Each structure stands twice: as structure tokens, then as C-alpha cells.
Amino acid sequence: MIRPGKNGKRQEAYVSRAARNDARAVLALKLPMRRARFVQFMLLAGFAVLAARALYLQGLSNEFLQRQGEARYERTLTLPASRGKVLDRNGVVLAASIPARAIWAIPEDVSATPEQLRQLGSLLDIPERELRARLIDSDRSFVYLKRQLPVDVAEQVRALGIAGVHQERETMRIYPQGEVMAHVVGFTNIDGHGQEGVELAFDESLAGTPGSRRVIKDRLGRVVEDVQMIRPPVDGADLRLSIDSRLQYLAFNHLRETIDTYKAKAGSAVVLDARTGEVLALANLPTYDPARRVGLTGDSLRNRVFTDQFEPGSTMKPFSVALALDQKRIAPTTTFKTYGGRMTFAGHTITDVSRSTELDITGILQKSSNVGMTQISERLAARDMWNTFSALGFGQAPALGFPGVAAGRLRPWERWRPIEKATMSYGYGLSLSLAQLARAYTAFARDGDVASISLIKRDSAPTTTPVYTPQTARNVRGMLEVAAGFARAQVPGYRVAGKSGTARKIIDGAYSRTRYTASFVGFAPVSNPRIVVAVRIDEPGGDVYYGGRVAAPAFSSIMGGSLRLLGVEPDAQFQTLRVAESQAAQAGAAQ
Structure with missing residues (x-):
């Protein structure tokens, strides 16, 4: 360690005295009066600003600060509704x-x-x-x-x-x-x-x-x-909803059995309350599980009852027959020559499955004669046919509020050629959905007026549209009972009215000879119609594709089960329901 000597101590003492003298000199200095007052003013102004700011923050600006705090920590939460x-x-x-x-x-x-x-x-x-x-x-x-x-x-x-x-x-x-x-x-x-x-x-x-x-x-x-x-x-x-779960399971299971039996591409079925227009059951296949939707395709999602449009085939025939009866163009006893099931009209060949030579109106429906229907259509005006089809709901989407409901296709009557007027009378040249077809058949179940359909349970009567006179509706009802009188569409204990249909599908702009739509639609009991059932099977496999062979058994099972579940009283003797096997085989092939 280095210690300072005597000379060092004297030097330190000298520096200390000099510093004290300088401090006294600074303190002894006097600022000019103007500058002193300016400094005092600035100090006072600074304190005043601080005081004013404190007062503003504590009192006058409290609401503003509160809003700022709320903006940082307050939130508006959404409360979900159940x-x-x-x-x-x-x-x-x-x-x-x-x-x-x-x-x-x-x-x-x-x-x-x-x-x-x-x-x-x-x-x-x-x-x-x-x-x-x-x-x-x-x-x-x-x-x-x-x-x-x-x-x-x-x-x-x-x-x-x-x-x-x-x-x-x-x-x-x-x-x-x-x-x-x-x-x-x-x-x-x-x-x-x-x-x-x-x-x-x-x-x-x-x-x-x-x-x-x-x-x-x-x-x-x-x-x-x-x-x-x-x-x-x-x-x-x-x-x-208007749906009855019991009938829904019934329709779904019988539809699945039919599709499996005939190896069909798809199928649909609908059950309507003929009195109220309520949809009691609505089944489609393919389907899906709404709880497991991974990998869903549009084919599975389609509600075919409402969205799929098809040419109805022979299920369309009763509507033109009823119009001709209403206008007295024909009578129930009127007969037509059917030429062994083959005739030429407007340059086109019209054929029947049946080889009958002459049929009355009931026979035309029972044998499903295209030749007979062509001759009936000649007695009708295109405008009148179009008006009737429109009143039945064809070409208009049912007012259900349901997604994807199809309107079908009904061209303006002014554009109909004679051959198109003829084919429309037996179900070609127009398209509709299964729901539209089932609704239209309420005209025969309700004495001539069609009921609006609903998926919601109704507390009041449906709106209706008059189409035919009550007498005409009852006449056609009786004819359809005969048309449905073959074994595959019968329901033990109940009188059933209905019509089968078979239509070729349009593939790549032309009618296919291998792909068909098979359908059956009808109602029961005939004495007091309660429900309408419509079944459509899309592209049944193999050589069996007629509506009377493929769709009629499903119709019978769904109709019979539904009537029993609803507690509808039978209106027929069980022993009178069987028909001769030859008649059943003959009628089963008729379309």
C-alpha cells in the first residue's frame, strides 16, 4: 500500500479550501430579478399542471378511464339457446x-x-x-x-x-x-x-x-x-312431425327386403294420410347414419321421395281416364279395340304387354293398355290435360319448405305434339316425384279433391284443390280396385285400390331396354280410404322388373302393416281376397 507523504497532505488541504471558497462564491451570486421570476413561474406552472392532471384523472375523467378499463377486461359473452x-x-x-x-x-x-x-x-x-x-x-x-x-x-x-x-x-x-x-x-x-x-x-x-x-x-x-x-x-x-315411427320402421324394413330380393339400385316409399295429407312414413335406400357421417356421398343423402324425378309409366293412366269420364268423352262401359296390343299412331308404334283385342275402361286400367289410353287421349284436348295435371300438382314443387323438393317436368301444352299427348296419358313425356304421385292419388281416395301434404302434424284440415267430380272419383276408385285385384297387391281383410307402373329409364338421352323403374301406388280401405302408399324401385336387377311383380308386394306389406298399426277396421272377407292363379299371373304381367 502506498501512503501519502507530508507534501501530499498539504496538497489535499489546499484543494479542500479551494472547493469551499468556490461554493460560497456560487451561493453568493445573485440572478437578475427577471430571470428569477421566470424560474419561479416555471416551477409554479409545472406544479399547477401536475395538480390539474391529478384532479382530471381522479374526478373529471373517471368515466373515460372506466371505459378504458372495461375495454381491456370486460367482454360480452354469447349465451347459446338450447x-x-x-x-x-x-x-x-x-x-x-x-x-x-x-x-x-x-x-x-x-x-x-x-x-x-x-x-x-x-x-x-x-x-x-x-x-x-x-x-x-x-x-x-x-x-x-x-x-x-x-x-x-x-x-x-x-x-x-x-x-x-x-x-x-x-x-x-x-x-x-x-x-x-x-x-x-x-x-x-x-x-x-x-x-x-x-x-x-x-x-x-x-x-x-x-x-x-x-x-x-x-x-x-x-x-x-x-x-x-x-x-x-x-x-x-x-x-x-307428422311421421309415425311405427309406420316408418315398417316401410323402411319392407323396402330394404325388396331391394335386397331384386338387387335393385335404390328404392323409396311414402305413406300419406288420405284425410289430412300428412306424411306418415317416408323411407329411402341407400341411407346413412346421421351420427356417423364420414365419407357420406350424395347418393346416400338424397331424399328420393322428394328429389328424384321419374316418368311414372302406367300409374299415370287413371288421371287421363278420370278426365275423360268427367268431360263425358267416355263412359265406364265404353269399349275400345286394342288390336292385339299393337297399333300405329302419328307415325309411331304403340304396344301393350297384353294381347287383348278389345277392352272396356276398367279393362284398359287392369291390363294397362297403352293402345287403349292412346285412343282415350285422342278425345281429350291438350289444354284440358295440362290443366288437370297442374291441378294434381305436377310441375310444381310441394310447399313443404323441405330442401331439394323437385317440381317435376310438365311442358306447356302448346308445345305438345299428338304423339306426346298420347304418351303423357300413359306416363311418358313428363316427370314427377314419388311424393307428387302419392298426393295425386288422394284425388281418388278423397272424392275428387287433392290434399296438400305436410311433414308437420296438423291440428286442422288440409287445404284442398278440386280436380274431379265425386262421382268420377268413385268410378275410378272402383276400377282401381279391380286393377289391384291380383294376388301380389292384396291385403288380407281390406279392399285395396291401386295401379302398377313400369317405365324405361332415359340413359344418355335415349330410352334404355335394360334399366327400368318399377312402381305401385294405391289406397285402402276402398270403402273409406284412410291411407295412400306409393313404392318405387329403381333399376331392379335380372329379368323381373315389372311394377306388378317387384313393387306390388312391398306395397301390400306396407299397406297391410300400416292399416293394422293404425287400428283401421277391415272392410273385406278374408276368404274373398284370393283370385284364380291364372288371373293373378295374367294381371301381374300387365302394366
């Missing part, structure tokens, strides 16, 4: 919402062991590699891991205690009737908006109106204070 149930006419639940959880995460906050990730992936049904990519290797600030997870599974996820993985309450839609009701009910998307069926058609009334409330959240997003209810949610209304 979606209404979908019920059948007897109160059976077809669609309902149940509690569920949404699992989400903030990837940067996630901290989990490999075992926790493995268990989480197992619970969420997500491969571990994919889960790791979404949680650990992701640069996103937010990610959904699973939506609409059952509550019990969500609790197992919570028990894992993984930091950064959170839950949110939501609901999920369930469909207890599965594929049987799929085309009626439809389904919603992940956010609860209707996508198909009545879920889409009546989405607004089912969804209700969401509410909202104002809350204060902390910096972690947790609600710490409930400030104000802005608007309470209004739950969606329950929807009661």
Missing part, C-alpha cells in the same frame, strides 16, 4: 341435444409427459403423432382438439391435468332412430346449424335465439365478475 327436439306425431324423440365438451389448447402453454400425451390421444381418438404435431410442434396460438366430446370422456381428460389443455361446454345432437329416420330428420353441423332434412328446413325455429351477458375477465381469460345480463337466450321450439 336447440328444440324433433318428435314424431306420438312424441317419440327423433333428434335431441345433450351436454358435451369442446377440448381446446394453447400450444405454447402445453406441458405434458409422453404418457399424458398417449392417454390424451387415446381418449380423444387422435393418433399420438398427430396430437403431438397439433400441440407441441404447432405455432398456432389456439387449437381445437375435439368437439362434441361426451361429458364422461371429458372428465377423464380433465383428470390428466395437462397444463394448457382446456374445456368448454357445448351440446351435441343425437339421433336415436339412426338410419331409419335419416332422410326425414337430417342432421346439424358441428356448430349446431341444420344441414339436411327438417333440421335444415326448420332450422330457425329449432335453433332459437342466443342471448348475451357482460362479464369481466382476468388476464388469463377467466370470468371474475358477472356485470349484466344483456339479453336472455330464447330456447328453440320442439318440432312435432
Whole structure:
């Protein structure tokens, strides 16, 4: 260590005295009066500004600051409304919402062991590699891991205690009737908006109106204070359909049996209440499970009863017959030569399956004679036929509010050529849906007027459109009872009226000789018609494709089962229902 000597001490003492003298000199200095006052003013002004700012912040600006604070921590939360149930006419639940959880995460906050990730992936049904990519290797600030997870599974996820993985309450839609009701009910998307069926058609009334409330959240997003209810949610209304689940299962099962038996491409069936116009059953195949929609195709989603248009074939014949009877162009006893089932008209050859030489009106319907219908059409004006077909609902989409309902095709009568007028009388040259065809047959079940159809259970009488006189409707009803009198369409204990149809399909702009549509439509009991049933089988395989052979048995099974389930009193003796085998075979081939 170096110590200072005597000379060093003297030097330090000298410096200290000099510093004291300089300080005294500075303090002794006097500023000019003007400058001193300016400094004083600036100091006072500074204190005044600070005081004014403090007063402003504490009092006058309190509302502004409060708004700023609220903007940082106050949030408006949406309060979801509960979606209404979908019920059948007897109160059976077809669609309902149940509690569920949404699992989400903030990837940067996630901290989990490999075992926790493995268990989480197992619970969420997500491969571990994919889960790791979404949680650990992701640069996103937010990610959904699973939506609409059952509550019990969500609790197992919570028990894992993984930091950064959170839950949110939501609901999920369930469909207890599965594929049987799929085309009626439809389904919603992940956010609860209707996508198909009545879920889409009546989405607004089912969804209700969401509410909202104002809350204060902390910096972690947790609600710490409930400030104000802005608007309470209004739950969606329950929807009661006209469908009867018992009849729906019946129609679905018999339709499936028929498609399997004849190896058909597709099929559809509809049951209407002849009195109210309500749809009691509506079945389509192929179908789908609304709870498992991965890989769905448009073919499975199509509600063929409403959307598929086809040429009706011989099921169209009663409408032209009824018009001719109404206008007294023919009488029930009028006969026509049918030339062994072959004639030339307007340069075209018209043929029948039957080789009859002469038929009355009932025989024309029973044998399904195109030759006879062509001659009847010659006695009718194109305008009158068009007006009648329009009154029956052809060329117009049924007012159901249902997605994709087809209007069919009915060309303006001014453009009809003579051959087209003839072919329309027996079901070629126009197209319609199975629902339109079934509705049109209510004209014969209801004494001449057609009822509007509905998928919603009705509390009042349907709107109707008069088409034929009651006497004409009753006359045709009797003719259709004879036409349906072969064995395959009979229903033990009930008198049945109906008509089969077979139509070639148009493939690549031409009528195919190998692809057909087979159909049967009718009603019962004839003494007091209660229901209308229509069945369509698309492209039955093999050599059997006639409506009387393919669709009639399904019609019989659906009609008979429906009448018994509805408790409709029989109107026929069981022993009188059988016909001679030769007559059954002959009539079964007639179209």
C-alpha cells in the first residue's frame, strides 16, 4: 500500500479550501430579478399542471378511464339457446341435444409427459403423432382438439391435468332412430346449424335465439365478475312431425327386403294420410347414419321421395281416364279395340304387354293398355290435360319448405305434339316425384279433391284443390280396385285400390331396354280410404322388373302393416281376397 507523504497532505488541504471558497462564491451570486421570476413561474406552472392532471384523472375523467378499463377486461359473452327436439306425431324423440365438451389448447402453454400425451390421444381418438404435431410442434396460438366430446370422456381428460389443455361446454345432437329416420330428420353441423332434412328446413325455429351477458375477465381469460345480463337466450321450439315411427320402421324394413330380393339400385316409399295429407312414413335406400357421417356421398343423402324425378309409366293412366269420364268423352262401359296390343299412331308404334283385342275402361286400367289410353287421349284436348295435371300438382314443387323438393317436368301444352299427348296419358313425356304421385292419388281416395301434404302434424284440415267430380272419383276408385285385384297387391281383410307402373329409364338421352323403374301406388280401405302408399324401385336387377311383380308386394306389406298399426277396421272377407292363379299371373304381367 502506498501512503501519502507530508507534501501530499498539504496538497489535499489546499484543494479542500479551494472547493469551499468556490461554493460560497456560487451561493453568493445573485440572478437578475427577471430571470428569477421566470424560474419561479416555471416551477409554479409545472406544479399547477401536475395538480390539474391529478384532479382530471381522479374526478373529471373517471368515466373515460372506466371505459378504458372495461375495454381491456370486460367482454360480452354469447349465451347459446338450447336447440328444440324433433318428435314424431306420438312424441317419440327423433333428434335431441345433450351436454358435451369442446377440448381446446394453447400450444405454447402445453406441458405434458409422453404418457399424458398417449392417454390424451387415446381418449380423444387422435393418433399420438398427430396430437403431438397439433400441440407441441404447432405455432398456432389456439387449437381445437375435439368437439362434441361426451361429458364422461371429458372428465377423464380433465383428470390428466395437462397444463394448457382446456374445456368448454357445448351440446351435441343425437339421433336415436339412426338410419331409419335419416332422410326425414337430417342432421346439424358441428356448430349446431341444420344441414339436411327438417333440421335444415326448420332450422330457425329449432335453433332459437342466443342471448348475451357482460362479464369481466382476468388476464388469463377467466370470468371474475358477472356485470349484466344483456339479453336472455330464447330456447328453440320442439318440432312435432307428422311421421309415425311405427309406420316408418315398417316401410323402411319392407323396402330394404325388396331391394335386397331384386338387387335393385335404390328404392323409396311414402305413406300419406288420405284425410289430412300428412306424411306418415317416408323411407329411402341407400341411407346413412346421421351420427356417423364420414365419407357420406350424395347418393346416400338424397331424399328420393322428394328429389328424384321419374316418368311414372302406367300409374299415370287413371288421371287421363278420370278426365275423360268427367268431360263425358267416355263412359265406364265404353269399349275400345286394342288390336292385339299393337297399333300405329302419328307415325309411331304403340304396344301393350297384353294381347287383348278389345277392352272396356276398367279393362284398359287392369291390363294397362297403352293402345287403349292412346285412343282415350285422342278425345281429350291438350289444354284440358295440362290443366288437370297442374291441378294434381305436377310441375310444381310441394310447399313443404323441405330442401331439394323437385317440381317435376310438365311442358306447356302448346308445345305438345299428338304423339306426346298420347304418351303423357300413359306416363311418358313428363316427370314427377314419388311424393307428387302419392298426393295425386288422394284425388281418388278423397272424392275428387287433392290434399296438400305436410311433414308437420296438423291440428286442422288440409287445404284442398278440386280436380274431379265425386262421382268420377268413385268410378275410378272402383276400377282401381279391380286393377289391384291380383294376388301380389292384396291385403288380407281390406279392399285395396291401386295401379302398377313400369317405365324405361332415359340413359344418355335415349330410352334404355335394360334399366327400368318399377312402381305401385294405391289406397285402402276402398270403402273409406284412410291411407295412400306409393313404392318405387329403381333399376331392379335380372329379368323381373315389372311394377306388378317387384313393387306390388312391398306395397301390400306396407299397406297391410300400416292399416293394422293404425287400428283401421277391415272392410273385406278374408276368404274373398284370393283370385284364380291364372288371373293373378295374367294381371301381374300387365302394366
